Amino acid sequence: MFADIAKIFIKSGKGGNGHVSFRRELFVPCGGPDGGDGGKGGDIIVEVDKGKNTLEDFRNRQKYVATPGEEGGGKRMHGKNGKDLVLKVPEGTIIRDFETKKVIADMSGENQRIVLLKGGKGGLGNMHFATPSMQAPKFAQPGQDAREIWVQLELRVIADVGLVGLPNVGKSTILSMCSNARPEIANYHFTTLTPHLGVVGLKGDRSFVMADIPGLIEGASEGVGLGHEFLRHIERCKVLIHVVDASGCEGRDPVEDIKTINEEIEKYDPDILKKPMIIACNKTDLIIDEQDSDSAVTRIKEIYEPQGVKVFAISAATNTGLRDLLEAAWTYVEEAGAKEVEVYESEVDLETLGHKEQLEIEYKRLDANTFSVEGPKIEKMLGYTNLQVEKGFEFFQRFMDEQGVIKQLKKMGIQEGDTIKIYGHTFEYYDTDAYEEGDMESAIEQAFPKRHQAKKNGEEEE
Numbered sequence: 146m147f148a149d150i151a152k153i154f155i156k157s158g159k160g161g162n163g164h165v166s167f168r169r170e171l172f173v174p175c176g177g178p179d180g181g182d183g184g185k186g187g188d189i190i191v192e193v194d195k196g197k198n199t200l201e202d203f204r205n206r207q208k209y210v211a212t213p214g215e216e217g218g219g220k221r222m223h224g225k226n227g228k229d230l231v232l233k234v235p236e237g238t239i240i241r242d243f244e245t246k247k248v249i250a251d252m253s254g255e256n257q258r259i260v261l262l263k264g265g266k267g268g269l270g271n272m273h274f275a276t277p278s279m280q281a282p283k284f285a286q287p288g289q290d291a292r293e294i295w296v297q298l299e300l301r302v303i304a305d306v307g308l309v310g311l312p313n314v315g316k317s318t319i320l321s322m323c324s325n326a327r328p329e330i331a332n333y334h335f336t337t338l339t340p341h342l343g344v345v346g347l348k349g350d351r352s353f354v355m356a357d358i359p360g361l362i363e364g365a366s367e368g369v370g371l372g373h374e375f376l377r378h379i380e381r382c383k384v385l386i387h388v389v390d391a392s393g394c395e396g397r398d399p400v401e402d403i404k405t406i407n408e409e410i411e412k413y414d415p416d417i418l419k420k421p422m423i424i425a426c427n428k429t430d431l432i433i434d435e436q437d438s439d440s441a442v443t444r445i446k447e448i449y450e451p452q453g454v455k456v457f458a459i460s461a462a463t464n465t466g467l468r469d470l471l472e473a474a475w476t477y478v479e480e481a482g483a484k485e486v487e488v489y490e491s492e493v494d495l496e497t498l499g500h501k502e503q504l505e506i507e508y509k510r511l512d513a514n515t516f517s518v519e520g521p522k523i524e525k526m527l528g529y530t531n532l533q534v535e536k537g538f539e540f541f542q543r544f545m546d547e548q549g550v551i552k553q554l555k556k557m558g559i560q561e562g563d564t565i566k567i568y569g570h571t572f573e574y575y576d577t578d579a580y581e582e583g584d585m586e587s588a589i590e591q592a593f594p595k596r597h598q599a600k601k602n603g604e605e606e607e
Contacts, residue, residue, distance in 0.1 A: 149300040149378070151203035152243055157499065158186025158227030160265030160288025161214030163273075167281065168220070177280060179221050180271040183288045184214030186264025187227030191240065191250065193257045194233035198342050200300050211262075214288055217270045227264055237303040237381060239489055243295040247492040253303060253381075254488045261296075262499045265289030287528060292499030299377070304342060304356035305478045307382030309410075311402050312359075314390045315427040317341070318461040320357040323471060345471060353478045356382060376413045383481040384421045384474055391426035391441040391458065399426065399441040400448065421477040423455050425470055430460040508553055515564045516557065518550055524568055532570065 161183025168176025189211055212227035240249045240261070250259050268286035275282055308316040324343025341357040358378050379385065387406065389399040403424065410417050426442045446456045455473050459466035506520035526544055530537050545551055554565070554574070565572045 149200055149302075151200045151298045152207065152295065153203050153298065154208045154293070154295050155189045155232075155262060155499075156208075156210045156293035157189050157262040157291050158211040158213040158264040159291040160184070160186045160267045161216045161224035161227075162287045163268035163270040163285030164217035164219065164222075164224075165271045165283060165285045166219035178271040178275050178282055179219055180285050181217030181219070181222040181224065182270050182273075183217050183267030184224035184226040185267050186214045186288070186291055187211030188229045188260050188264050189262040189292075190229055190231045191238075191252060191259055191261050192231050192233050193236045193238075193252050195236055197233065197235040198302065199235065200238070200298050203298055211264060211291075213291065214264065214267050216288075217267070217285075221270070221272060224267055226267075229264075232261075234298060235300055235302075237301045239299040239301060241297045241299060242493060243297045246297070248489045249296065249493050249495070249498065250491055251489040256488065259495075261495070262292040262294070263496075265291055284528075284530075287525065290500075294499040301381050302342060302356050302378045303354075303381050305353035305382070306345075306355045306384045306386060306474050307379050308355065308357050308386050308388055309379060309406060310388035311390075311397070311406065313395065314388045314402075315461045316357045316388050319386075319388065319425070319427070319459075319467070320355055322461050322464055322467060324355060345474075347471060347475055351475060353475060355474075376410070379410065379417055380414065382420065384423070384477040385417075386423045386425050386470070386474060388425045388427050389441070389445070390428050391445070392428040392431035393441060394428065394431055400444055403445070403449075421481065423457065423470065423473055423477070424449055426456065426458045427461055429458045430463050430465065506548065506550060506553075508557060510557060511566070514560075514562075515566065516554055516559055517566045518554070519568065522548065523550075527568055527570070 163183050164180035166178070166180045168179045170176060189209065209230055209232060211230040214227045215224035217224045234252055236252060236257075238252045240252070241247060242249055250256060250261065252259075266289045268288040271282045271285045273286075274284065308319060310316055320341060320343050323345045343355050343357075344352055345355050346352045356378065387403060389402050390397065391399050393399060407418065424445060426445060429442065432440060432442070442456070442458045450456055457466055457470045457473065459470055461467065506518060506523065509517040509519075511517055523544075526541070530541055530544075532538050532541055559565075559574055561574060561576045563574045565574055
């Protein structure tokens with residue numbers, strides 16, 4: 146299985162809930178709230194591992210979930226933070242949103258480690274909600290939700306030199322003779338199904354990375370065979386060595402082979418052909434007389450050397466001519482050395498990546514004077530808001546206004562005195578715009594008549 150692309154599901158850890166508890170000790174009957182905060186959820190982190198050159202690990206496992214934070218405890222104890230989950234990928238891996246195909250991150254160049262999905266923050270314990278007017282809050286804040294998303298990992302190998310050509314022309318043999326890489330070598334097409342990397346060492350402590358790109362075929366630019374999977378690896382190579390079977394032992398014309406591959410590369414991305422290219426006429430040990438005017442080596446030199454393309458006659462099997470080929474490749478690598486590897490810019494905001502899409506708030510008109518409002522945001526807010534106290538009710542009013550609930554209800558024709566039902570709570574609507582700033586007290590008084598009566602009585606006693 147070709148392992149340079151994979152689809153995986155990733156999810157950060159949910160934040161731990163805040164805790165509700167009260168200090169209870171001997172001789173301290175009313176110690177107040179002491180519920181601790183929830184722990185932070187684990188992050189999803191992506192890190193480059195230069196020892197990897199395949200995405201095979203992600204083929205066998207698709208789901209990756211970080212540890213959630215734990216709930217806070219009594220005595221102001223903070224919940225345990227969730228453990229981060231680190232995903233190790235080969236250098237050159239592009240991470241895309243699977244649905245939109247937008248680039249999230251390109252693990253190349255300086256991008257060696259990124260936090261892809263942040264874990265949810267832990268909720269605040271009830272000790273944070275104590276006020277002079279509410280000394281025993283019986284609620285705490287829930288932890289933030291986890292973030293989740295399906296992503297596509299796409300490997301584009303980063304190499305100085307890429308070996309390209311039709312299947313079974315000897316690319317793997319060249320790599321094995323020039324480096325310590327050991328790709329599979331056999332006399333049949335598509336022996337290589339995944340790019341292999343090797344470090345080529347030259348005299349004078351010089352070296353470069355060479356990649357054996359699996360064989361291309363006609364129609365590769367249109368996805369024939371494994372075309373797109375192979376072609377993407379050529380994009381980041383600084384120099385291309387086009388390997389052809391100069392012996393024609395399989396009945397193909399080497400000149401036409403070069404033309405076929407160049408046409409496929411041009412259809413995929415014309416800019417790739419602007420890279421320095423060398424032609425390696427391989428398997429010359431099978432040619433009786435390569436100096437013959439009709440030989441493939443001679444014809445290729447007559448066509449491409451006037452265009453400034455260097456042509457070398459080699460035999461990878463007998464290690465003939467490889468040194469001159471590698472020295473020429475090094476010259477081009479050195480010239481292109483100042484050029485940075487192209488790194489794709491992120492097309493998404495990592496701060497908001499993976500947030501669950503909140504469903505739209507649902508509005509219903511139950512009858513002429515009754516409206517129903519529901520939605521996950523509102524339900525969650527009610528979970529940590531105490532509507533029985535003034536501050537909680539004021540927070541609720543602000544929330545409804547900020548979320549555009551009041552504006553939408555007005556469009557639906559709500560009038561002062563109408564009823565709003567929200568998850569078992571019933572409210573009488575008052576148009577705050579109709580009140581002067583000082584008159585808002587009367588609106589709140591109607592919502593909390595008993596509390597305000599007690600407050601007035603206290604003022605009169607003073």
